[in-house]
Amino acid sequence: MTVPSLLLLLFAVFSSAGGQIMLKHGMKGAAAAAGEHGGSVALRAATSPWVVVGLVVFAVSALAWMSTLAKVPLSIAYPFNALGYLLIVLAGATVLHERTSMWTWGGSALVVVGLATVMAGQQR
Numbered sequence: 001m002t003v004p005s006l007l008l009l010l011f012a013v014f015s016s017a018g019g020q021i022m023l024k025h026g027m028k029g030a031a032a033a034a035g036e037h038g039g040s041v042a043l044r045a046a047t048s049p050w051v052v053v054g055l056v057v058f059a060v061s062a063l064a065w066m067s068t069l070a071k072v073p074l075s076i077a078y079p080f081n082a083l084g085y086l087l088i089v090l091a092g093a094t095v096l097h098e099r100t101s102m103w104t105w106g107g108s109a110l111v112v113v114g115l116a117t118v119m120a121g122q123q124r
Contacts, residue, residue, distance in 0.1 A: 002071075009068045009072060010080070012061050013080050013083050015057055015060055015061035016058060016084050017088050019056075019057035019059075020058070021091045021092070022050050022054030022057060023050070025096060026049070026050025026051035026052075026054055027041075030044035030045040030048050030051065065077075079118040082111045082114060083112075086111055089104060089108050
């Protein structure tokens, strides 16, 4: 895999994770506002800047992912989605202050080991 392809792949993964975090933050706020002031959660979400920007970032990540798939074999690209899982767990705990258990962190470590194993196998 070339360096530009790797960078594109990492951009796709990181932007996807970032979009998911923005969507979660926006939906949490939309649900709270709907509960507090009434109205539809869907309408609150549609007018939430976090949700709108999260959708845009997620759309950009989808375009980056499609570009990645044009250049990188799926057997190499897809395991990198596991890195996105780790990023989301980490951001959920630090940015969104969600509770995570030792089981979650242990499972996340196993995901990283799996990604490293796949990449080590591709180097041969």
